[in-house]
Amino acid sequence: YQTGGDGLITALGWSGAWRAYFDHQGEGKSTILAGVENFDSILHPGETVRSPLNMVLYWQGEILHGQNLFRRLVLQQYSPRINGELVEAPVSGVVWGGIPSKEHLEIIGKIKTYEIPLDVYWFDAGWYGTGVVPSYSVFEGDWGPMAGDWRPNPNWHDGTLKPVSDAAHAAGMKFLVWVEPCRAIHGRPITLEHPEYFLTGNADGQIREGQTLLLDLGKPESLKWAVDVVSGLVREYNIDWYEEDFNIEPNPYLETAAEPDRWGMNEMRFIEGHFAFWDALRAAFPHLAILNCASGGRRIDLESISRGQPLWRSDYNCFPEATAESTQDHSYGIQHWLPIQGSATRGWTILDTYDARSALNPGMENWLVGKTEQEWLQIKANVIQAQRCKKYFFGDYYPLTHAQRDPAAWTAYHLYLPAEREGMILALRRAKSDVREMTLDLLTIDPAVQWKFEDYDSGESWVLDGKQIREAGFTIEIPNRRDSRLIFYSIEPANKP
Numbered sequence: 223y224q225t226g227g228d229g230l231i232t233a234l235g236w237s238g239a240w241r242a243y244f245d246h247q248g249e250g251k252s253t254i255l256a257g258v259e260n261f262d263s264i265l266h267p268g269e270t271v272r273s274p275l276n277m278v279l280y281w282q283g284e285i286l287h288g289q290n291l292f293r294r295l296v297l298q299q300y301s302p303r304i305n306g307e308l309v310e311a312p313v314s315g316v317v318w319g320g321i322p323s324k325e326h327l328e329i330i331g332k333i334k335t336y337e338i339p340l341d342v343y344w345f346d347a348g349w350y351g352t353g354v355v356p357s358y359s360v361f362e363g364d365w366g367p368m369a370g371d372w373r374p375n376p377n378w379h380d381g382t383l384k385p386v387s388d389a390a391h392a393a394g395m396k397f398l399v400w401v402e403p404c405r406a407i408h409g410r411p412i413t414l415e416h417p418e419y420f421l422t423g424n425a426d427g428q429i430r431e432g433q434t435l436l437l438d439l440g441k442p443e444s445l446k447w448a449v450d451v452v453s454g455l456v457r458e459y460n461i462d463w464y465e466e467d468f469n470i471e472p473n474p475y476l477e478t479a480a481e482p483d484r485w486g487m488n489e490m491r492f493i494e495g496h497f498a499f500w501d502a503l504r505a506a507f508p509h510l511a512i513l514n515c516a517s518g519g520r521r522i523d524l525e526s527i528s529r530g531q532p533l534w535r536s537d538y539n540c541f542p543e544a545t546a547e548s549t550q551d552h553s554y555g556i557q558h559w560l561p562i563q564g565s566a567t568r569g570w571t572i573l574d575t576y577d578a579r580s581a582l583n584p585g586m587e588n589w590l591v592g593k594t595e596q597e598w599l600q601i602k603a604n605v606i607q608a609q610r611c612k613k614y615f616f617g618d619y620y621p622l623t624h625a626q627r628d629p630a631a632w633t634a635y636h637l638y639l640p641a642e643r644e645g646m647i648l649a650l651r652r653a654k655s656d657v658r659e660m661t662l663d664l665l666t667i668d669p670a671v672q673w674k675f676e677d678y679d680s681g682e683s684w685v686l687d688g689k690q691i692r693e694a695g696f697t698i699e700i701p702n703r704r705d706s707r708l709i710f711y712s713i714e715p716a717n718k719p
Contacts, residue, residue: 223244223252223254224285225250225252227282227283228280228281228282228283229280229281229285229288230254230278230279230280230281231278231279231281231288231289231291231292232254232256232276232277232278232279233276233277233279233292233523233524234256234257234274234275234276234277234523234524235274235275235276235277235523235524235525235526235528236257236258236274236275236493236523236525237493237496237516237520237521237523237525237526238258238259238472238473238489238490238492238493239258239259239260239473239489240256240257240258240259240274241256241257241258241259242254242255242256243255243256256274256276257273257274257276258273258274258486258489258490260473260477260485260486260489261485261486261487261489261490262485262486263483263484263485263486263487263490264483264484271487271490272490272494274525275524275525277295277524279291279292279295286619286620286665289558289559289619290618290619292559293558293559293560293561293618293619294618296527296559296560296561296562297561297562297616299528300524300527300528301527301528301531301561301562302504302511302512302528302529302530302531304508304509304511305508309511309531310341310612311531311533311562311563311564311583311584311585311612311615312340312341312342312396312398312463312533312585313339313340313341313342313585313586313588313605313608313609313612314340314341314342314343314344314398314533314564314585314586314587314588315329315333315338315340315342315343315344315395315587315588315590315601315605316344316346316566316587316588316589316590317329317343317344317345317346317590318346318347318348318357318358318359318360319345319346319347319348319349319350319399319400320347320348320349320353320356320357320358320362320363320365320375320378321348321357321358321378322378322379323378323379323380323383323385323386326345326386326389327385327386327389329590330343330386330389330390330393330395332590332592332598333393333395333590334393335598336598336599336601336602337602338598338601338602338605339605339606339609340395340588340605341395341396342395342396342397342398342462342463343386343390343393343395343396343397343398344398344400344463344465344587345383345386345397345398345399345400346400346465347360347365347400347402347467348360348363348365349374349375349378349379349383349399349400350365350368350371350372350373350374350375351365351367351368351369351371351373351375351410352368352371352375352376352377353365353367353368353375353377354377356378359569359570360540366407367407367409367432368407368410369402369405369406369407369410369434370405370406370407370410370411370412370413370435371410371411371412372401372403372451372452372455382459383399383455383458383459384458384459384460387459387460387461388460391460396462396463397459397460397461397462397463398461398462398463398464398465398513399455399459399461399463399464399465400465400467400515401451401452401455401464401465401466401467402466402467402468402469403437403448403451403452403466403499404436404437404439404448404468404470404472404496405434405435405436405437405468405469405470406420406434406435406437407432407433407434407435408429408430408431408432408433408434408435409431409432412447413429413435416443416447417429418441418443419437419438419441419443419444419447420435420436420437420438420444421435421436421437421438421475421476421478421479421488422435422475422478423435423436423474423475423478424478425478427479434470436470436472436475436476438479438488438492438495439491439492439495439496439498439499440488440490440491440492440494440495441495444495445495445498445499445502448499449499449502449503449506452464452503453503453506453507456503456506456507456510457507461510462509462510462511463510463511463512463513464503464510464511464512464513465512465513465515465534466500466512466513466514466515466516466530467515467516467517468515468516468517468520468521469516469517472489472492473489476488476489476492477489497525497529500512500529500530501529504529511531512529512530512531513530513531513532513533513534514526514527514529514530514531514532514533515532515533515534517537518534518535518536518537518538518539519532519534519535519536522535522560527560527562531562531563531564531585532560532562532563532564533562533563533564533585533587534564534565534587535552535556535563535564535565536552536565538552539565539566539567539568539569539581540569540570541569542568542569542570542571544567544568544569545568546567546568546576546577546580546581546650547580547629547633547652547653549565549567549580549581550580550626550633550650551626551627551633552565553565553580553581553582553583553635554621554626554633554635555626557583557615557619557621557635558619558621561584561615561616561617561619562584562585562615562616563583563584563585564583564584564585564586564587565581565583565585565586565587566581566586566587566588566589567580567581569589570589570591571589571591572589572591572592572597572600572601573588573589573600573601573604574600575600575603575604575607575706576650576704576705576706578604578607578608579607579648579650579706579708580633580650582607582608582611582648583615584612584615584616586604586605586608586612588601588604588605588608607678607708610678610710611646611708613639614637614638614639614644614645614646615637616639617637617638617639617640617645618637618638618639618640618666619635619637620635620636620637620638620664620665620666621634621635622634622635622636622647622649622660622662622663622664623635623660623662628652629652629653629654629655630652630654630655630656631652631655632649632650632651632652632655632657632660632700633648633649633650633652634647634648634649634650634660634662634698635647635648636648636664636666638666640666642712643668643712643713644710644711644712644713645666645710645711645712646708646709646710646711647662647664647696647698647707647708647709647710647711648706648707648708648709649662649698649700649706649707649709650700650705650706651700651702651703651704651705651706652703652704653703653704654703655703658699658700658701659697659698659699659700660697660698661694661695661696661697661698662695662696662697662698663692663695663696664691664692664695664696664711667688667691667692667696668688668713669688669689669691669692669693670688670689671688671713671714671717672685672686672687672688672713672714672716672717673685673686673687673688673691673711673712673713673714674711674712674713674714674715675709675710675711676709676710676711677707677708677709678708678709678710679707679708685714
């Protein structure tokens with residue numbers, strides 16, 4: 223909210239329905255109202271309700287300064303920690319969970335053979351239930367109707383994930399497993415044994431065969447079931463990262479079940495229950511990190527990101543028609559707000575260097591679908607590159623171009639670590655761009671000192687005077703279309719105090 227040379231950034235901690243209202247009355251007076259969208263309820267004796275977490279950050283100067291203050295605040299106050307240390311976003315290798323365990327073990331063997339420095343082995347959806355139709359991606363098989371049966375499929379995994387978990391750990395990686403505990407398809411064992419745990423969304427409350435149900439986390443017994451199920455998986459399979467998805471619109475279920483004079487109370491209890499669910503897992507397993515998905519990016523609020531990192535920011539990247547340029551645009555926007563987030567690009571394909579740089583982020587995901595030696599070497603190169611870049615995303619963010627959704631544009635930005643006085647510059651020339659070079663303004667350059675630059679691809683390094691850069695700009699040349707430059711920079715050692 224900009225008022226001239228200063229302004230406010232406001233944020234909510236509420237993963238349900240919310241509303242914000244802005245009114246400028248003039249003469250320096252404005253009103254900002256924000257909170258729960260739908261709540262109109264009586265309270266019973268002894269009953270309490272809560273408001274969303276509300277945060278207001280005041281900034282002065284340039285808008286980008288305000289954005290970077292917010293990024294720093296998110297890192298300091300609204301990001302998960304384990305043993306007091308910030309959870310480091312991992313560079314991951316993603317493999318579809320419906321692929322048989324035998325083939326997972328072969329993939330892990332390739333990771334070891336090619337010495338690919340992955341942080342996490344990401345065991346995605348499709349691993350559970352009793353489906354009999356094979357699936358090698360999200361678009362295949364009969365895994366979808368199995369939601370709610372969180373037991374390893376005996377047809378693909380012999381009823382256990384332990385061999386894959388053990389192999390991943392032996393290869394030096396942490397083990398991540400995808401679960402969606404709040405959604406179930408009627409017909410799964412838990413929906414038959416305890417239908418009272420679920421909301422139907424039907425006015426008569428009756429369950430229809432095969433319909434999608436919402437776990438009612440507002441009920442203590444439903445909450446306990448979810449905690450027990452996921453805790454059992456974490457314990458049995460030594461899971462380091464728990465990925466929670468949420469592919470359902472909850473409010474129609476919650477509103478249909480509303481009691482007279484209690485509008486919004488079901489949503490209130492559901493959201494409270496979900497926060498309590500994550501808190502219970504973190505208390506039971508202090509080592510556990512949570513990946514916050516929700517169909518990609520539907521729970522990016524202060525309360526949620528304080529517990530789980532949104533490392534799958536959009537389901538757009540599941541689809542083969544996804545473009546590198548759209549992923550660049552996603553990054554352009556979200557990096558104003560979130561230093562910790564993640565994405566892959568071009569669903570279920572090997573990322574070439576341009577693709578990989580389009581999807582660079584601190585939680586970079588790589589599809590492990592390599593078939594040839596050349597493809598595995600490309601995956602390795604992408605992972606090594608992501609590991610080199612990762613730390614800079616925890617610094618300040620400065621976009622250098624502003625022509626999103628233009629296929630003939632460039633995307634360019636730089637990231638800077640003020641304490642270390644070093645950063646990285648990424649520039650991508652899109653496939654339809656006729657522009658061979660651009661001169662950019664690097665706001666982080668101190669004009670009083672000299673700076674060392676390193677080209678990642680060529681290994682070439684050079685030194686420039688800070689005053690010259692600030693006066694004339696920093697020129698980057700990309701001779702070919704659909705190509706990129708990755709450059710690291712730091713204060714010259716002789717200039718350091």
